[in-house]
Amino acid sequence: MSKVDLSCRRYVAPPIHPEGYKFIAIFAAFTVALGLLWEPLWVVGGALTVWCFYFFRNPERVSPVGEHWVISPADGVVQSVVSVVPPPELELGEGMRTRVSVFMSVFDVHVNRAPTLGTVGVIAYSAGKFVNATLDKASVDNERNGLRIDLPEREGMVGGSLGVVQIAGLVARRIVCFVKVGDRVDGGERFGLIRFGSRLDVYLPPGVAPMVAEGQKAIAGETVLADLRLSADPLPRVGETR
Numbered sequence: 001m002s003k004v005d006l007s008c009r010r011y012v013a014p015p016i017h018p019e020g021y022k023f024i025a026i027f028a029a030f031t032v033a034l035g036l037l038w039e040p041l042w043v044v045g046g047a048l049t050v051w052c053f054y055f056f057r058n059p060e061r062v063s064p065v066g067e068h069w070v071i072s073p074a075d076g077v078v079q080s081v082v083s084v085v086p087p088p089e090l091e092l093g094e095g096m097r098t099r100v101s102v103f104m105s106v107f108d109v110h111v112n113r114a115p116t117l118g119t120v121g122v123i124a125y126s127a128g129k130f131v132n133a134t135l136d137k138a139s140v141d142n143e144r145n146g147l148r149i150d151l152p153e154r155e156g157m158v159g160g161s162l163g164v165v166q167i168a169g170l171v172a173r174r175i176v177c178f179v180k181v182g183d184r185v186d187g188g189e190r191f192g193l194i195r196f197g198s199r200l201d202v203y204l205p206p207g208v209a210p211m212v213a214e215g216q217k218a219i220a221g222e223t224v225l226a227d228l229r230l231s232a233d234p235l236p237r238v239g240e241t242r
Contacts, residue, residue, distance in 0.1 A: 020056025061221035063188030089124035163203035
């Protein structure tokens with residue numbers, strides 16, 4: 001198969017996550033029912049079924065080489081980069097941490113990926129509201145599922161823990177988590193999924209500086225959010241050379 005064929009397949013017929021099969025079937029059945037009632041509704045139902053198919057796409061990603069990177073757990077836009085106290089259920093302490101929030105629209109890939117190498121130390125589900133995930137209060141008010149990932153002790157790198165929180169949005173009604181406490185995860189490994197439209201928050205270890213800015217496009221498993229190396233130099237800005 002040529003590179004062109006592989007590229008076309010990536011966008012035209014991407015892999016689908018198993019969580020999506022039943023929903024695609026429901027949308028397809030709905031399309032048939034609409035079409036039998038009134039023929040023009042085939043188009044409406046067909047468009048919704050195609051959208052559902054692409055919502056559950058599960059593409060392969062190539063993560064940056066190196067265990068020192070913290071990478072984006074979600075596709076979307078970096079909504080905010082702020083310093084806050086993390087949710088108490090994550091057991092990350094009461095000190096301020098940098099929180100990087102990535103908002104996923106209903107058109108983004110919704111499979112979530114582990115931001116870095118570590119062991120799942122805490123999984124904490126909190127029932128809540130379903131307000132707009134772009135609002136800052138969504139981190140506290142909305143339904144959410146948080147993971148504390150404990151980092152291994154490695155020479156020259158920050159230790160401790162970081163947090164990643166799946167947050168339900170205005171139309172999201174189901175948070176799915178594939179891992180359990182004690183599991184080891186690698187950076188870029190799939191760990192969950194949210195239906196439909198939502199956001200993820202990453203709480204960086206103390207002293208770790210973010211390497212993204214608000215408004216930047218993020219790709220799950222590929223976009224670097226931060227560097228855990230103690231002596232890490234900041235990335236050059238656009239247009240700069242070293």
